[in-house]
Amino acid sequence: MNPPEPQSTTIVVITDAYPYCEHPESVLVKPELDALATRFGRIIVMPRRRLSDTCDEHLRPGIEICGDLADATDANGLLPAWNALVSADMAYWLRHGTDSRQALSHDIQAAAAARWISRWLQRHPDLSPRQTIFYTFRLSPLTSGLALASRKLHLRIVSRAHTDDLRYGNRQLRLFTARHCKAIFTTSDQTAGVVRRRLSGDRHVHIETRRLGCVDRRTATPAPHVIHNQLTFLTVGPVTEEKRFSQMAEYIDALATARETPIKWIVVGDGPCFDELKTTLAQLTPNRWLTTELLGNVSNDEVHALYATGRIDWTLLLADDGIGCPVALCESMMHGVPVIANDVGGLAEMVDDDSGILLAANPEKEEFIRGIMPYIDSQLRYSRMRLGAREKWASDFDATLLREELADDIAQLAE
Numbered sequence: 001m002n003p004p005e006p007q008s009t010t011i012v013v014i015t016d017a018y019p020y021c022e023h024p025e026s027v028l029v030k031p032e033l034d035a036l037a038t039r040f041g042r043i044i045v046m047p048r049r050r051l052s053d054t055c056d057e058h059l060r061p062g063i064e065i066c067g068d069l070a071d072a073t074d075a076n077g078l079l080p081a082w083n084a085l086v087s088a089d090m091a092y093w094l095r096h097g098t099d100s101r102q103a104l105s106h107d108i109q110a111a112a113a114a115r116w117i118s119r120w121l122q123r124h125p126d127l128s129p130r131q132t133i134f135y136t137f138r139l140s141p142l143t144s145g146l147a148l149a150s151r152k153l154h155l156r157i158v159s160r161a162h163t164d165d166l167r168y169g170n171r172q173l174r175l176f177t178a179r180h181c182k183a184i185f186t187t188s189d190q191t192a193g194v195v196r197r198r199l200s201g202d203r204h205v206h207i208e209t210r211r212l213g214c215v216d217r218r219t220a221t222p223a224p225h226v227i228h229n230q231l232t233f234l235t236v237g238p239v240t241e242e243k244r245f246s247q248m249a250e251y252i253d254a255l256a257t258a259r260e261t262p263i264k265w266i267v268v269g270d271g272p273c274f275d276e277l278k279t280t281l282a283q284l285t286p287n288r289w290l291t292t293e294l295l296g297n298v299s300n301d302e303v304h305a306l307y308a309t310g311r312i313d314w315t316l317l318l319a320d321d322g323i324g325c326p327v328a329l330c331e332s333m334m335h336g337v338p339v340i341a342n343d344v345g346g347l348a349e350m351v352d353d354d355s356g357i358l359l360a361a362n363p364e365k366e367e368f369i370r371g372i373m374p375y376i377d378s379q380l381r382y383s384r385m386r387l388g389a390r391e392k393w394a395s396d397f398d399a400t401l402l403r404e405e406l407a408d409d410i411a412q413l414a415e
Contacts, residue, residue, distance in 0.1 A: 008041060008131060009040055009131055009132065009133060009414040010041075010043070010044060010127060010131060010132045010133070011036055011040050011042070011044070011132075011133050011135055011410070012044045012046060012066075012127070012132060012133070012134045012135065013029070013032075013033065013036070013043060013044065013045050013046065013135045013136075013137075014047075014134065014135070014136045014137070014142055015029055015045060015046070015047045015048070015137060016047065016048060016049065016077065016137070016138075017047050017048070017049050017050060017051040017052070017077075018030075018045065018047055018056065019045060019047070019055050019056035019057075019059070019065060020047055020049075020050040020051055020052050020053075020070070021047075021051040021052050024300070026056060026300070027214065027300050027327055028137065028212060028327065029045075029137070030056070031212075031213075031214075031215055031400070031403045032403050032406065032407075033045065033059070033060070033063055034060060034403070035400075035403035035404050035406065035407040036407050036410065037060040037061075037062050038404075038407065039407045039410070039411045040062070040411070041062055042062055042064070043062055043063045043064070044064055044065075044066050045059075045063060045064070045065050045066065046065075046066045046067075046068065046069050046070075047065075047069065047070050048069050048070060048073055049070050049073055049075070049076070050067075050070050068120060069116070069120075072116060078109060079109060079112040079113060079116055080112065081108055081112065084107075084108040084109070084110075084111035084115070103168070103169055103170045106141050106144070106168045106169035106170070106173070107169060107170065107173060109141035109142075109145070110141040110142075110144035110145050110148060110169070110173060110177075111148065112145070113141055113142045113144070113145020113146070113148075113149075114144075114145040114146075114148035114149040115145075116145070117145055117146060117149045118149050118152070118153065121153065129153055129154050129156065132155070132156065133156045133157075133158060133182075133410060133413065133414060134146050134155055134156065134157045134158070135157075135158050135159065135410070136157070136158075136159040137159070137160050138159070138160060138161070138162060138165050139159055139160075139161045139162075139165040139166075139177060139178070139184070140165065141168075141169070143157065143159050143177055143181070144169065144173055144174075144176070144177040147176060147177040147179075147180035147181070148176075150180050155180075156182055156413065156414075157181045157182060158181060158182050158183045158184070158185070158410055158413065159181050159184055159185070160184070160185045160186070160187070160210075161184045161185070161186050161191070161207075162186070162187065162191065162324060163191055163194050163195070163322040163323075163324070163345070164242075164322065166194070166195065166198045171198075174198075174199070175199055178199050178205045179204050179205060181205070181206075182206065183206045183207075183208060183409065183410075183413060184205060184206065184207045185207075185209070185210040185409075186207065186208070186209050186210070186324065187209070187210070187211055187325050187346060188209060188211065188324040188345065188349050189209050189346070189349060190324070190345050190346045190348075190349065191209075191322075191324045191345070191346060192207050192209045194322070195207055208409065210402065210405060210406045211325050211396070211397060211402050212327050212330070212399065212402065213327070213330050213393075213398055213399035213401075213402040213403075214327050214330040214331045214393075214397065214398075215399045215400055216334060216400070217304045217331070217334065217335075218334065218335060229261075229262060230261075230262040230263065230264055231261060231262070231263045231264070231313050231314070231376065232263075232264045232265075232266065232311050232312050232313050232314075233252060233263065233265045233266070233313065233314050233315070234265075234266045234268070234306065234307075234312045234314070234315050234316070234332070234337070235248060235265070235266070235267050235268070235269075235315065235316050235317060236268040236269060236315070236328035236331075236332075237268075237269050237326060237328050238269050238270070238271040239267070239269050239271035239272070239273045239277055240271045240272060240273055241272075241273055241320070242319055242320045242323065243317065243318070243319050243320075244318040244319060245267070245273060245277045245280070246273075246276065246277060246280040247318050248265075248316055248317075248318050249265070249277065249280050249281055249284065249292070250280070250284070250365070251365050251368045251369075252316070253284050253285075253287055253290055254365040254368070254369060255368065255369050255372065256287055256290040257287060257290075258369050259289075259369075259373075259376065261289060261376070262289055262290075262291075263289060263290050263291075264290075264291045264293065265290070265291075265292045265293070265316075266292075266293045266295065266306065266312075267292070267293070267294045267295065268295045268296075268297075268298055268303055268306075269297065270296045270297045274294075274296075278294065303328075303331065304331070304335075307331070307335035307337060308335075312332075312335070312337050313337070313382075314337065314338055314339070314340055314372070315329060315332035315337050315339045316339075316341075317329060317339070317340070317341045317342075317347070318341070318342050318363070319341070319342065319344055320344060320345075321344040321345055321361070322344075322345055323344060323345035323346060323347060324345060324346040325347075325349060325350050325397070329341070329347075329350055329351075330393060330397040330399070332389070333350075333355055333356075333389040333390065333392050333393035333397065334390070334393040334397070335390075336386045336387065336390040337389060338355060338356040338357070338375075338382075338385045338386060338388075338389045339351050339355065339357075339389065340356055340359065340368070340371070340372065341356065341357075341358060341359065342358070342359045342360065342361055343358050343359065343360055343361045344361050350392070350396075350397070354384075354385065354388030354389075354391070354392065355385065355388045355389040355391075355392035356385065356389060357371045357372060357375075359371060
């Protein structure tokens with residue numbers, strides 16, 4: 001079947017820093033852009049800041065980069081506050097629900113964004129509201145700014161939403177923003193439910209689950225799994241409070257002690273709780289069966305290179321409620337590496353008996369050890385689970401297919 005003819009509508013994609021950044025945002029944005037490029041003749045990528053002097057130059061034809069927003073913001077991606085202080089929007093939201101310092105900061109940036117976007121569009125008369133769709137990757141102050149500007153300009157806005165987006169700003173502005181979006185896409189059914197509840201089930205807000213997934217990065221002849229005397233666990237992601245890194249360290253230590261089997265735990269990522277994780281590891285009783293390797297931030301290519309060795313046995317993630325369907329776990333399953341996770345957020349939508357081990361929301365060490373033991377003792381059972389993980393990715397988390405569905409949804413909004 002021939003691909004659809006590109007539409008004349010322009011898509012303005014507002015990112016955090018892509019294409020002036022590397023992993024992890026590039027992993028989220030690039031597949032989306034590739035899919036949109038097959039549906040629309042012109043795509044403008046507009047980052048709010050620059051995190052790197054390096055720019056991803058491997059963009060498809062029809063995708064252009066606009067640095068105007070990044071030029072207008074400071075190093076933290078914030079617009080000048082004076083843009084908001086002279087705004088009638090700011091005066092309104094100061095009287096309606098700005099009840100915390102964090103909410104005030106959100107409202108200031110939203111009002112500043114509305115003013116900046118309105119002026120930016122005046123300089124770009126070719127981007128008429130009827131022929132342009134604005135797409136943001138979070139319900140952020142920039143999304144709220146688009147919504148505020150939309151009252152006069154009648155903009156078409158679509159956005160992704162995550163549960164942690166709901167922690168910022170005041171509730172009334174958040175609901176106002178959602179009502180001005182043509183569609184809101186979440187990464188899991190669980191997240192969609194949370195967003196609906198936090199928006200009071202407003203029937204005017206259109207919310208759909210559109211998972212991110214990951215693209216196939218395996219070679220034509222992927223490396224076989226290496227049977228060895230050491231179990232290797234991998235955890236990939238920001239080291240934050242929402243990810244229970246200290247608990248994971250204690251559980252892996254308990255498994256090594258109980259099993260008396262050499263175990264290696266590799267952690268990829270950095271974040272505000274990185275020092276706390278190092279302290280936890282230092283406080284563990286010396287264990288000759290356990291070694292850890294904290295790699296910090298590495299490129300996505302290096303993560304895939306770890307999987308390509310065939311020596312990663314399990315991917316482990318224990319998290320708090322509110323997590324969606326992490327791309328890091330999609331990449332694990334794509335490589336045929338089973339996942340161990342707890343039953344919170346969207347993780348239950350990813351992990352089943354065929355693709356990994358789903359623990360209770362707040363598992364004890366004994367449950368973790370008991371759950372994995374049968375697969376340590378049986379290579380046949382474990383090999384079947386590796387096949388199941390790969391099949392789960394192919395059926396539910398292949399980004400090439402998932403992002404095409406999203407692109408189709410946005411294309412329908414343009415009709």
